[in-house]
Amino acid sequence: MRSLFAVPLRLCCLLLGLLALPSSAADKPTVAVLYFGYSGENPEMKVLKKGLAQMLITDLAGFGTVKLVERDRLQELLDELQMGQSDKFDSATVAKIGKLAGAHYLVLGSYFDLMNTLVVDAKVVKVETGTILGSRRGTGTPEEFLAIEQKLAQDLNQVLAGIASPSPEKTQSPTPEPTGAPGSPSPSRKARKLPTKIALRYSRALDAKDRKDVETAKKELTEVLKEQPDFVLASMDLASLMK
Structure with missing residues (x-):
């Protein structure tokens, strides 16, 4: 006669096997990239916060270190809070957005342009306490926007890697690049160069x-791709709108 305990025993063995598996993506902390505040004098530059956020999210996701909240989800939350065009948030609002987004950490900051120089400052903040865990800066000319953004993403990933894997054995290892080559763009967008005017x-x-x-x-995405045909991220966005 077949034992009545055979099936439960197999189920127990299966559960024990699953528990023994390595940590999955579900164990990675969730990070939301908020819109950066513009502190320069050119009002046309303010909208750059959206492209910057989308590109940082894409590149940080490419590292695989943490889980990223999609920009569309962030925009939905800002619209719900009637802050759809905001880029400056007080500490209480930052905490609220982080909790609503289900994020453990936030990336936020500011940027400005002065005398043919673009400066972008970013910091990583713990949602629960508001503690700043690390800050990084990227600088360059307006023609070097892509290089500034990519270097900033790499530097931020180093901060996030220390948070996600705090053990000495892991933090001493070099941070992997999205494509395995230092300074290379994310697999999702392989533009070789992206000046600020195209990013705008x-x-x-x-x-x-x-x-x-x-x-x-x-229309705007079509014009972007005419000037920058290798900007794959823009191509993907256009394709999604055509569905």
Whole structure:
């Protein structure tokens, strides 16, 4: 006769086997990238926060160190809080956004342009306590926007890697690049160069999308790709709007 305990025993063995498996992506901390505040004097630069956020999210996700909240989800939360166009948040609002997004940590900061120089400052904040765990800066000319953003993403990933894997054995290891080569772009967008003027147009496309102005978003993305055909992220965004 078949034992009545055979099936439960097999189930117990299966459960024990699953518990013994290595940590999965579910164990990685969740990070949300908030819109950076613009502190310069050119009002047209303010919209750059959207393209910058999208690109940082894409590159940080490419490292695989943490889980990232999608920019669309962040925009939904800001709209719900009636802060859709905001880029400056007090500590209470930052904590609220982080909790609503289900994030353990936030990346936020500011940027400005002065005398042909673009400066971007970023910091990693723990949602629960508001503690700043690390800060990084990227600088360059407006023509070097892509290099500034990618270097900033790499530096931020080093901070996040220390948070996600705090043991000495792991933190002493070099941080892997998204494609295995230092300074190389994320697999999701392989543009060799991206000046600020193109990043601004891409940001305007994202802003139009957020305002449900799909036709303007398509037009802006089409123009972006005419000038920057290797900007794969923009191509992916356009393809999603065409569905």
